[in-house]
Amino acid sequence: MFVSIIQDIGITSLVSGGLALILVIAQRYLNDYGDCKIDINGKRLITLKGGSSLLNALSENQIFIPSACGGKGSCGTCKCQVLEGGGPLLPTEKPLLTTKEMTGNVRLACQIKVKSDVRIHIPESIFNIRRFQGVVSKIEDYTYDIKGVIITLTEPETIDFKAGQYVQLETPIYAKVRQKVGRAYSISSDPGNDRQIQLIIRYVPEGICTTWVHQYLNEGDQISFTGPYGDFFIRDTSADMIFVAGGSGKAPIKSILEYLSRVGTTRRMRYLFGARTCKDLYLTGEMHAFEQVFDDFEYIPVLSKPCPEENWQGRIGYVMPVFPELITDPANTEAYLCGSPAMIESVKKALIELGVPKDRIYYDSFG
Amino acid sequence: MKQTPQELLVTQRMQPGVITLSGFLGIDQRPLNEIIADDAQTLLRLDITAPEIAERMQYLTDQSQQAYEGGIIIDGSYEVETEITRGKLPCPFLHRGLQRKTVTTCTHLTTGITIRWTALNIHMIKEHGFFEGKGSPFRLEPGTLIKVLFPDAAHRS
Known part of the structure:
Protein backbone atom coordinates (compact mmCIF):
# COMPACT_ATOMS: atom_id res chain seq x y z
CA MET A 1 0.00 0.00 0.00
CA PHE A 2 2.69 2.49 1.08
CA VAL A 3 4.89 1.53 -1.88
CA SER A 4 1.95 2.00 -4.23
CA ILE A 5 1.31 5.54 -2.89
CA ILE A 6 4.99 6.43 -3.30
CA GLN A 7 4.90 5.04 -6.86
CA ASP A 8 1.81 7.14 -7.69
CA ILE A 9 3.41 10.30 -6.28
CA GLY A 10 6.58 9.56 -8.23
CA ILE A 11 4.72 9.04 -11.51
CA THR A 12 2.63 12.21 -10.98
CA SER A 13 5.77 14.22 -10.22
CA LEU A 14 7.52 12.86 -13.31
CA VAL A 15 4.56 13.68 -15.57
CA SER A 16 4.23 17.20 -14.08
CA GLY A 17 7.97 17.78 -14.41
CA GLY A 18 7.89 16.58 -18.01
CA LEU A 19 4.99 18.88 -18.88
CA ALA A 20 6.72 21.84 -17.23
CA LEU A 21 9.86 21.07 -19.24
CA ILE A 22 7.86 20.95 -22.48
CA LEU A 23 6.27 24.31 -21.59
CA VAL A 24 9.68 25.88 -20.92
CA ILE A 25 11.03 24.52 -24.23
CA ALA A 26 7.92 25.71 -26.08
CA GLN A 27 8.27 29.15 -24.48
CA ARG A 28 11.94 29.22 -25.49
CA TYR A 29 11.57 28.10 -29.11
CA LEU A 30 7.95 28.28 -30.29
CA ASN A 31 7.36 31.77 -28.85
CA ASP A 32 10.57 33.13 -30.31
CA TYR A 33 9.30 35.93 -32.51
CA GLY A 34 12.79 37.23 -33.25
CA ASP A 35 13.45 40.94 -33.60
CA CYS A 36 10.39 43.09 -34.24
CA LYS A 37 10.16 46.76 -35.13
CA ILE A 38 7.72 49.34 -33.81
CA ASP A 39 7.30 52.36 -36.08
CA ILE A 40 5.97 55.27 -34.04
CA ASN A 41 4.34 58.11 -35.99
CA GLY A 42 6.74 57.38 -38.85
CA LYS A 43 9.36 59.27 -36.85
CA ARG A 44 10.87 56.83 -34.44
CA LEU A 45 11.75 53.18 -34.92
CA ILE A 46 12.23 50.80 -32.02
CA THR A 47 13.72 47.36 -32.51
CA LEU A 48 13.02 44.83 -29.80
CA LYS A 49 12.78 41.12 -29.16
CA GLY A 50 9.18 40.13 -29.88
CA GLY A 51 6.83 38.66 -27.34
CA SER A 52 6.10 41.43 -24.87
CA SER A 53 3.03 43.64 -24.79
CA LEU A 54 3.08 46.84 -26.83
CA LEU A 55 2.59 48.82 -23.60
CA ASN A 56 5.63 47.23 -21.96
CA ALA A 57 7.70 47.40 -25.14
CA LEU A 58 7.08 51.14 -25.38
CA SER A 59 7.60 51.68 -21.67
CA GLU A 60 10.98 49.86 -21.81
CA ASN A 61 11.92 52.39 -24.47
CA GLN A 62 10.87 55.32 -22.28
CA ILE A 63 7.59 55.94 -24.08
CA PHE A 64 4.81 55.97 -21.51
CA ILE A 65 1.27 55.61 -22.74
CA PRO A 66 -1.10 56.42 -19.86
CA SER A 67 -2.30 53.28 -18.07
CA ALA A 68 -4.28 53.15 -14.85
CA CYS A 69 -4.33 49.40 -14.17
CA GLY A 70 -0.74 48.48 -14.83
CA GLY A 71 -1.48 46.64 -18.06
CA LYS A 72 -4.20 44.32 -16.77
CA GLY A 73 -6.71 45.30 -19.44
CA SER A 74 -9.21 46.64 -16.95
CA CYS A 75 -8.97 50.43 -17.23
CA GLY A 76 -9.01 51.06 -20.99
CA THR A 77 -6.65 54.00 -20.64
CA CYS A 78 -3.73 52.82 -22.80
CA LYS A 79 -5.42 53.42 -26.14
CA CYS A 80 -3.33 54.00 -29.23
CA GLN A 81 -3.85 53.73 -32.96
CA VAL A 82 -2.34 50.58 -34.45
CA LEU A 83 -2.06 51.06 -38.20
CA GLU A 84 -0.28 47.79 -39.04
CA GLY A 85 0.42 44.60 -37.13
CA GLY A 86 -1.06 43.95 -33.71
CA GLY A 87 -3.23 41.01 -34.78
CA PRO A 88 -7.02 40.81 -34.48
CA LEU A 89 -9.04 42.70 -31.90
CA LEU A 90 -9.21 40.65 -28.70
CA PRO A 91 -12.31 39.95 -26.58
CA THR A 92 -10.55 41.65 -23.66
CA GLU A 93 -10.30 44.89 -25.66
CA LYS A 94 -13.84 45.09 -27.04
CA PRO A 95 -15.53 46.06 -23.75
CA LEU A 96 -13.30 49.10 -23.44
CA LEU A 97 -13.50 50.45 -26.98
CA THR A 98 -16.29 52.33 -28.74
CA THR A 99 -17.43 51.27 -32.20
CA LYS A 100 -15.80 54.40 -33.63
CA GLU A 101 -12.51 53.55 -31.94
CA MET A 102 -12.64 49.98 -33.21
CA THR A 103 -13.18 51.12 -36.79
CA GLY A 104 -10.40 53.68 -36.34
CA ASN A 105 -7.89 50.94 -35.43
CA VAL A 106 -7.68 52.08 -31.84
CA ARG A 107 -6.37 49.29 -29.62
CA LEU A 108 -5.35 48.73 -26.02
CA ALA A 109 -1.56 48.76 -25.94
CA CYS A 110 -1.52 46.44 -22.93
CA GLN A 111 -3.41 43.70 -24.78
CA ILE A 112 -1.38 43.65 -27.98
CA LYS A 113 1.56 41.27 -28.07
CA VAL A 114 4.34 42.41 -30.37
CA LYS A 115 4.90 39.31 -32.51
CA SER A 116 5.74 41.07 -35.78
CA ASP A 117 6.49 44.58 -37.02
CA VAL A 118 3.95 47.11 -35.81
CA ARG A 119 3.13 50.62 -37.00
CA ILE A 120 1.41 52.87 -34.47
CA HIS A 121 0.35 56.46 -34.01
CA ILE A 122 0.39 58.23 -30.65
CA PRO A 123 -0.03 61.91 -29.69
CA GLU A 124 3.28 63.79 -29.93
CA SER A 125 2.96 64.92 -26.29
CA ILE A 126 3.51 61.33 -25.15
CA PHE A 127 7.19 61.56 -26.15
CA ASN A 128 7.71 63.98 -23.24
CA ILE A 129 6.32 61.51 -20.71
CA ARG A 130 8.82 59.82 -18.37
CA ARG A 131 8.79 57.56 -15.35
CA PHE A 132 10.01 59.32 -12.21
CA GLN A 133 11.17 58.09 -8.84
CA GLY A 134 10.92 60.33 -5.83
CA VAL A 135 10.69 60.61 -2.08
CA VAL A 136 7.70 61.97 -0.19
CA SER A 137 9.04 65.13 1.42
CA LYS A 138 5.89 66.39 3.06
CA ILE A 139 2.28 65.36 3.66
CA GLU A 140 -0.17 67.99 4.88
CA ASP A 141 -3.82 67.68 5.89
CA TYR A 142 -5.72 70.40 4.05
CA THR A 143 -9.21 69.30 5.03
CA TYR A 144 -10.80 66.22 6.60
CA ASP A 145 -10.53 64.44 3.22
CA ILE A 146 -7.89 66.33 1.24
CA LYS A 147 -4.12 66.01 1.62
CA GLY A 148 -1.24 67.82 -0.03
CA VAL A 149 1.75 65.63 -0.91
CA ILE A 150 5.15 67.03 -1.91
CA ILE A 151 7.45 64.68 -3.82
CA THR A 152 11.15 65.40 -4.28
CA LEU A 153 12.45 63.78 -7.47
CA THR A 154 15.39 61.42 -7.31
CA GLU A 155 15.49 59.74 -10.74
CA PRO A 156 15.45 61.71 -12.98
CA GLU A 157 16.03 64.68 -10.73
CA THR A 158 14.00 67.19 -12.71
CA ILE A 159 10.66 67.31 -14.53
CA ASP A 160 9.49 69.56 -17.36
CA PHE A 161 5.74 70.20 -17.27
CA LYS A 162 3.18 72.87 -18.01
CA ALA A 163 1.09 74.33 -15.20
CA GLY A 164 -2.24 72.47 -15.26
CA GLN A 165 -0.92 69.08 -16.38
CA TYR A 166 -1.20 65.86 -14.37
CA VAL A 167 0.82 62.78 -13.47
CA GLN A 168 -0.11 59.16 -12.88
CA LEU A 169 0.84 58.06 -9.41
CA GLU A 170 1.74 54.38 -9.15
CA THR A 171 0.22 52.61 -6.17
CA PRO A 172 2.33 49.75 -4.86
CA ILE A 173 1.02 46.38 -3.69
CA TYR A 174 -0.36 46.96 -0.19
CA ALA A 175 -2.97 45.51 2.18
CA LYS A 176 -5.64 43.78 0.06
CA VAL A 177 -4.29 45.28 -3.16
CA ARG A 178 -2.45 42.60 -5.09
CA GLN A 179 -1.41 44.55 -8.17
CA LYS A 180 0.04 47.93 -8.96
CA VAL A 181 -2.35 50.55 -10.28
CA GLY A 182 -1.88 54.09 -11.57
CA ARG A 183 -4.17 57.01 -10.87
CA ALA A 184 -4.17 60.53 -12.29
CA TYR A 185 -3.61 63.62 -10.12
CA SER A 186 -3.05 67.20 -11.22
CA ILE A 187 0.22 68.81 -10.26
CA SER A 188 -0.48 71.74 -7.96
CA SER A 189 2.99 73.28 -7.84
CA ASP A 190 4.88 75.75 -10.00
CA PRO A 191 6.72 74.21 -12.98
CA GLY A 192 9.56 76.60 -12.06
CA ASN A 193 10.50 74.24 -9.24
CA ASP A 194 11.45 71.32 -11.45
CA ARG A 195 12.91 69.22 -8.60
CA GLN A 196 9.65 68.78 -6.73
CA ILE A 197 5.98 68.37 -7.50
CA GLN A 198 3.02 68.81 -5.22
CA LEU A 199 -0.22 66.84 -5.56
CA ILE A 200 -3.57 67.54 -3.90
CA ILE A 201 -5.41 64.28 -3.29
CA ARG A 202 -8.94 63.86 -2.03
CA TYR A 203 -9.89 60.62 -0.28
CA VAL A 204 -12.32 58.49 -2.27
CA PRO A 205 -14.10 55.70 -0.35
CA GLU A 206 -13.00 52.35 -1.81
CA GLY A 207 -10.37 54.13 -3.90
CA ILE A 208 -7.24 52.01 -4.28
CA CYS A 209 -4.81 54.90 -4.70
CA THR A 210 -6.41 57.50 -2.44
CA THR A 211 -6.72 54.98 0.41
CA TRP A 212 -3.01 54.25 0.04
CA VAL A 213 -2.13 57.96 0.07
CA HIS A 214 -4.41 58.80 2.98
CA GLN A 215 -3.83 55.76 5.17
CA TYR A 216 -0.52 54.17 4.26
CA LEU A 217 1.83 56.75 2.71
CA ASN A 218 4.37 58.43 4.99
CA GLU A 219 6.96 61.15 4.65
CA GLY A 220 10.25 59.61 3.52
CA ASP A 221 8.57 56.86 1.49
CA GLN A 222 9.74 56.12 -2.04
CA ILE A 223 7.17 56.88 -4.72
CA SER A 224 7.01 56.58 -8.49
CA PHE A 225 4.88 58.20 -11.15
CA THR A 226 4.76 58.86 -14.86
CA GLY A 227 3.97 62.10 -16.61
CA PRO A 228 3.33 64.82 -17.44
CA TYR A 229 0.01 64.28 -19.19
CA GLY A 230 -2.89 66.46 -20.34
CA ASP A 231 -3.69 69.59 -22.28
CA PHE A 232 -5.31 71.62 -19.51
CA PHE A 233 -2.98 74.61 -19.43
CA ILE A 234 -3.34 78.35 -19.93
CA ARG A 235 -3.32 79.80 -23.41
CA ASP A 236 -0.84 82.55 -24.10
CA THR A 237 -3.23 85.38 -24.94
CA SER A 238 -4.19 88.69 -23.37
CA ALA A 239 -7.80 87.70 -22.68
CA MET B 1 -23.50 25.07 -9.24
CA LYS B 2 -20.45 24.68 -11.47
CA GLN B 3 -18.89 27.91 -12.72
CA THR B 4 -17.90 28.59 -16.31
CA PRO B 5 -14.38 29.83 -17.17
CA GLN B 6 -15.97 33.23 -17.88
CA GLU B 7 -17.55 33.29 -14.40
CA LEU B 8 -14.23 32.33 -12.86
CA LEU B 9 -12.51 35.19 -14.71
CA VAL B 10 -15.20 37.63 -13.59
CA THR B 11 -14.91 36.35 -10.00
CA GLN B 12 -11.18 36.98 -10.16
CA ARG B 13 -11.81 40.56 -11.31
CA MET B 14 -14.19 41.01 -8.37
CA GLN B 15 -11.51 40.28 -5.79
CA PRO B 16 -10.26 43.07 -3.49
CA GLY B 17 -7.65 45.35 -5.00
CA VAL B 18 -8.34 44.53 -8.64
CA ILE B 19 -10.92 47.15 -9.61
CA THR B 20 -11.84 48.57 -6.20
CA LEU B 21 -10.18 48.36 -2.81
CA SER B 22 -12.58 45.86 -1.25
CA GLY B 23 -13.86 44.20 -4.41
CA PHE B 24 -17.47 43.24 -5.08
CA LEU B 25 -18.01 39.97 -3.25
CA GLY B 26 -17.56 40.95 0.41
CA ILE B 27 -17.62 37.93 2.70
CA ASP B 28 -19.93 36.00 0.40
CA GLN B 29 -18.63 32.47 -0.15
CA ARG B 30 -21.27 31.55 -2.73
CA PRO B 31 -20.25 31.20 -6.37
CA LEU B 32 -21.08 34.24 -8.47
CA ASN B 33 -23.93 32.56 -10.34
CA GLU B 34 -25.57 31.59 -7.04
CA ILE B 35 -25.37 35.14 -5.71
CA ILE B 36 -27.09 36.38 -8.86
CA ALA B 37 -29.65 33.56 -8.86
CA ASP B 38 -30.61 34.13 -5.21
CA ASP B 39 -31.20 37.84 -5.78
CA ALA B 40 -33.15 37.05 -8.95
CA GLN B 41 -35.49 34.91 -6.82
CA THR B 42 -36.14 37.89 -4.53
CA LEU B 43 -36.97 40.07 -7.54
CA LEU B 44 -39.27 37.41 -8.94
CA ARG B 45 -41.14 37.21 -5.64
CA LEU B 46 -41.57 41.00 -5.60
CA ASP B 47 -42.53 41.09 -9.29
CA ILE B 48 -39.84 43.62 -10.23
CA THR B 49 -37.08 43.18 -12.78
CA ALA B 50 -33.45 44.21 -12.42
CA PRO B 51 -33.63 46.61 -15.40
CA GLU B 52 -36.67 48.31 -13.81
CA ILE B 53 -34.68 48.87 -10.63
CA ALA B 54 -31.66 50.11 -12.58
CA GLU B 55 -33.84 52.48 -14.59
CA ARG B 56 -35.25 54.01 -11.39
CA MET B 57 -31.76 54.35 -9.89
CA GLN B 58 -30.54 55.97 -13.10
CA TYR B 59 -33.46 58.41 -13.11
CA LEU B 60 -32.73 59.55 -9.55
CA THR B 61 -29.01 59.76 -10.28
CA ASP B 62 -29.55 61.83 -13.42
CA GLN B 63 -31.95 64.16 -11.63
CA SER B 64 -29.54 64.67 -8.76
CA GLN B 65 -26.78 65.57 -11.19
CA GLN B 66 -28.81 68.54 -12.37
CA ALA B 67 -27.80 70.11 -9.08
CA TYR B 68 -24.48 71.92 -9.25
CA GLU B 69 -23.63 70.64 -5.82
CA GLY B 70 -25.35 69.07 -2.83
CA GLY B 71 -28.60 67.17 -2.58
CA ILE B 72 -31.93 67.92 -4.20
CA ILE B 73 -35.49 66.85 -3.53
CA ILE B 74 -36.88 64.70 -6.33
CA ASP B 75 -40.60 64.13 -6.92
CA GLY B 76 -41.24 65.32 -3.36
CA SER B 77 -40.25 61.86 -2.10
CA TYR B 78 -36.49 61.62 -2.19
CA GLU B 79 -33.48 63.62 -1.16
CA VAL B 80 -30.70 62.57 -3.52
CA GLU B 81 -27.10 63.63 -3.87
CA THR B 82 -24.48 62.34 -6.27
CA GLU B 83 -20.78 62.84 -5.66
CA ILE B 84 -18.42 62.37 -8.57
CA THR B 85 -14.71 61.83 -8.21
CA ARG B 86 -11.89 61.63 -10.73
CA GLY B 87 -11.61 58.55 -12.89
CA LYS B 88 -13.66 55.71 -14.29
CA LEU B 89 -14.08 52.03 -13.50
CA PRO B 90 -14.45 49.06 -15.82
CA CYS B 91 -17.20 46.48 -15.42
CA PRO B 92 -15.86 43.31 -13.79
CA PHE B 93 -18.07 41.33 -16.21
CA LEU B 94 -15.88 42.58 -19.08
CA HIS B 95 -18.75 44.63 -20.41
CA ARG B 96 -18.01 47.39 -22.90
CA GLY B 97 -17.38 50.90 -21.58
CA LEU B 98 -16.27 52.52 -18.38
CA GLN B 99 -18.39 53.86 -15.55
CA ARG B 100 -17.70 57.16 -13.84
CA LYS B 101 -16.74 57.02 -10.17
CA THR B 102 -19.90 58.27 -8.53
CA VAL B 103 -21.67 57.68 -5.25
CA THR B 104 -25.37 58.53 -5.10
CA THR B 105 -26.95 58.81 -1.66
CA CYS B 106 -30.74 58.55 -1.68
CA THR B 107 -33.05 59.07 1.29
CA HIS B 108 -36.73 58.20 1.07
CA LEU B 109 -38.33 61.10 2.92
CA THR B 110 -41.34 59.16 4.24
CA THR B 111 -39.54 56.12 5.61
CA GLY B 112 -36.21 57.79 6.29
CA ILE B 113 -34.37 54.84 4.74
CA THR B 114 -31.09 55.86 3.12
CA ILE B 115 -29.28 53.80 0.51
CA ARG B 116 -26.27 54.57 -1.65
CA TRP B 117 -25.13 53.26 -4.97
CA THR B 118 -22.47 53.81 -7.60
CA ALA B 119 -22.72 54.17 -11.38
CA LEU B 120 -21.15 50.72 -11.56
CA ASN B 121 -23.94 49.35 -9.30
CA ILE B 122 -26.55 50.60 -11.76
CA HIS B 123 -24.71 49.07 -14.69
CA MET B 124 -24.18 45.70 -12.97
CA ILE B 125 -27.82 45.50 -11.88
CA LYS B 126 -29.13 46.44 -15.32
CA GLU B 127 -26.82 44.30 -17.41
CA HIS B 128 -25.96 41.42 -15.10
CA GLY B 129 -28.58 41.33 -12.35
CA PHE B 130 -25.71 41.62 -9.87
CA PHE B 131 -26.27 43.43 -6.56
CA GLU B 132 -22.79 42.51 -5.16
CA GLY B 133 -21.96 39.91 -2.55
CA LYS B 134 -22.96 39.98 1.12
CA GLY B 135 -20.67 42.24 3.14
CA SER B 136 -19.40 44.15 0.11
CA PRO B 137 -19.27 47.92 0.85
CA PHE B 138 -21.70 48.61 -1.99
CA ARG B 139 -23.91 45.54 -1.64
CA LEU B 140 -27.53 46.51 -2.32
CA GLU B 141 -30.14 44.27 -0.77
CA PRO B 142 -32.87 43.94 -3.41
CA GLY B 143 -35.59 44.04 -0.73
CA THR B 144 -34.32 47.33 0.69
CA LEU B 145 -33.83 48.81 -2.76
CA ILE B 146 -37.40 48.01 -3.68
CA LYS B 147 -38.68 49.42 -0.37
CA VAL B 148 -37.06 52.73 -1.26
CA LEU B 149 -37.49 52.84 -5.02
CA PHE B 150 -40.88 51.14 -5.35
CA PRO B 151 -42.65 51.57 -1.99
CA ASP B 152 -45.95 50.31 -3.44
CA ALA B 153 -44.40 47.08 -4.73
CA ALA B 154 -42.67 46.51 -1.40
CA HIS B 155 -46.01 46.97 0.34
CA ARG B 156 -47.55 44.28 -1.93
CA SER B 157 -44.95 41.78 -0.75
Missing part, protein backbone atom coordinates in the same frame (compact mmCIF):
# COMPACT_ATOMS: atom_id res chain seq x y z
CA ASP A 240 -9.40 88.03 -19.24
CA MET A 241 -9.42 84.78 -17.30
CA ILE A 242 -11.95 83.23 -14.98
CA PHE A 243 -11.00 80.16 -12.98
CA VAL A 244 -13.68 77.96 -11.44
CA ALA A 245 -12.85 74.95 -9.27
CA GLY A 246 -14.20 72.74 -6.53
CA GLY A 247 -12.63 70.19 -4.17
CA SER A 248 -9.27 68.90 -5.35
CA GLY A 249 -9.88 70.79 -8.61
CA LYS A 250 -7.95 73.57 -6.92
CA ALA A 251 -4.71 71.72 -7.77
CA PRO A 252 -4.14 72.70 -11.43
CA ILE A 253 -5.40 76.26 -10.84
CA LYS A 254 -2.91 76.67 -7.99
CA SER A 255 -0.14 75.50 -10.32
CA ILE A 256 -1.24 77.99 -13.00
CA LEU A 257 -1.38 80.87 -10.51
CA GLU A 258 2.04 80.05 -9.08
CA TYR A 259 3.44 79.90 -12.61
CA LEU A 260 1.85 83.25 -13.53
CA SER A 261 3.10 84.87 -10.35
CA ARG A 262 6.64 83.87 -11.33
CA VAL A 263 6.53 84.94 -14.96
CA GLY A 264 4.24 87.90 -14.35
CA THR A 265 0.98 88.87 -16.02
CA THR A 266 -1.25 91.89 -16.29
CA ARG A 267 -4.28 89.89 -17.38
CA ARG A 268 -7.53 90.38 -15.49
CA MET A 269 -8.23 87.23 -13.44
CA ARG A 270 -11.02 86.09 -11.18
CA TYR A 271 -11.04 82.79 -9.30
CA LEU A 272 -14.25 81.26 -7.93
CA PHE A 273 -13.89 78.27 -5.63
CA GLY A 274 -17.10 76.41 -4.85
CA ALA A 275 -17.43 74.40 -1.64
CA ARG A 276 -20.16 73.28 0.68
CA THR A 277 -19.06 74.41 4.13
CA CYS A 278 -16.07 76.09 5.75
CA LYS A 279 -14.69 72.61 6.45
CA ASP A 280 -14.22 72.16 2.68
CA LEU A 281 -12.13 75.28 2.24
CA TYR A 282 -8.35 75.07 2.16
CA LEU A 283 -5.33 77.13 1.11
CA THR A 284 -7.63 80.15 1.37
CA GLY A 285 -4.88 82.44 2.72
CA GLU A 286 -2.50 81.35 -0.04
CA MET A 287 -5.08 82.08 -2.73
CA HIS A 288 -5.95 85.50 -1.28
CA ALA A 289 -2.22 86.25 -1.18
CA PHE A 290 -2.19 86.25 -4.99
CA GLU A 291 -4.37 89.39 -4.81
CA GLN A 292 -1.24 91.20 -3.60
CA VAL A 293 0.91 89.65 -6.36
CA PHE A 294 -1.19 90.30 -9.46
CA ASP A 295 -2.44 93.67 -10.71
CA ASP A 296 -6.01 92.49 -11.23
CA PHE A 297 -6.87 89.27 -9.42
CA GLU A 298 -9.57 88.30 -6.96
CA TYR A 299 -10.17 85.00 -5.15
CA ILE A 300 -13.79 84.38 -4.22
CA PRO A 301 -14.78 81.28 -2.24
CA VAL A 302 -18.50 80.53 -2.44
CA LEU A 303 -20.21 78.17 0.02
CA SER A 304 -23.42 76.39 -0.90
CA LYS A 305 -24.39 75.22 2.58
CA PRO A 306 -22.39 77.01 5.27
CA CYS A 307 -23.17 75.81 8.79
CA PRO A 308 -24.73 78.54 11.01
CA GLU A 309 -22.04 78.04 13.65
CA GLU A 310 -19.37 78.79 11.07
CA ASN A 311 -20.58 82.40 10.88
CA TRP A 312 -19.56 82.57 7.21
CA GLN A 313 -19.32 86.17 6.02
CA GLY A 314 -18.58 85.38 2.37
CA ARG A 315 -20.75 84.55 -0.58
CA ILE A 316 -23.45 81.90 -0.28
CA GLY A 317 -24.99 79.79 -3.03
CA TYR A 318 -23.53 78.49 -6.26
CA VAL A 319 -20.82 80.11 -8.32
CA MET A 320 -22.85 80.69 -11.50
CA PRO A 321 -24.93 83.67 -10.25
CA VAL A 322 -21.67 85.50 -9.52
CA PHE A 323 -20.52 85.39 -13.16
CA PRO A 324 -22.34 88.50 -14.49
CA GLU A 325 -20.75 90.55 -11.74
CA LEU A 326 -17.21 89.26 -12.38
CA ILE A 327 -17.09 88.79 -16.14
CA THR A 328 -17.07 92.28 -17.61
CA ASP A 329 -16.06 91.39 -21.18
CA PRO A 330 -17.44 87.91 -21.93
CA ALA A 331 -16.33 87.82 -25.56
CA ASN A 332 -12.77 88.46 -24.43
CA THR A 333 -12.74 85.96 -21.57
CA GLU A 334 -11.13 82.54 -21.25
CA ALA A 335 -12.52 80.15 -18.65
CA TYR A 336 -10.52 77.43 -16.93
CA LEU A 337 -12.64 74.91 -15.02
CA CYS A 338 -11.70 71.94 -12.90
CA GLY A 339 -14.19 69.85 -10.98
CA SER A 340 -16.90 67.23 -11.31
CA PRO A 341 -18.76 66.78 -14.62
CA ALA A 342 -21.95 68.17 -13.07
CA MET A 343 -20.12 71.29 -11.97
CA ILE A 344 -18.42 71.66 -15.35
CA GLU A 345 -21.71 71.30 -17.23
CA SER A 346 -23.56 73.85 -15.08
CA VAL A 347 -20.69 76.32 -15.26
CA LYS A 348 -20.20 75.88 -19.02
CA LYS A 349 -23.89 76.47 -19.66
CA ALA A 350 -23.90 79.65 -17.57
CA LEU A 351 -20.73 80.96 -19.22
CA ILE A 352 -22.02 80.37 -22.74
CA GLU A 353 -25.33 82.08 -21.88
CA LEU A 354 -23.33 85.04 -20.69
CA GLY A 355 -21.45 85.23 -23.98
CA VAL A 356 -18.14 83.53 -23.24
CA PRO A 357 -17.07 81.81 -26.49
CA LYS A 358 -17.49 78.04 -26.27
CA ASP A 359 -14.03 77.43 -27.71
CA ARG A 360 -12.49 79.53 -24.96
CA ILE A 361 -13.81 77.35 -22.15
CA TYR A 362 -11.12 74.88 -21.11
CA TYR A 363 -11.80 72.25 -18.51
CA ASP A 364 -10.57 69.19 -16.70
CA SER A 365 -13.67 67.24 -15.75
CA PHE A 366 -12.02 64.65 -13.55
CA GLY A 367 -11.18 62.33 -16.44
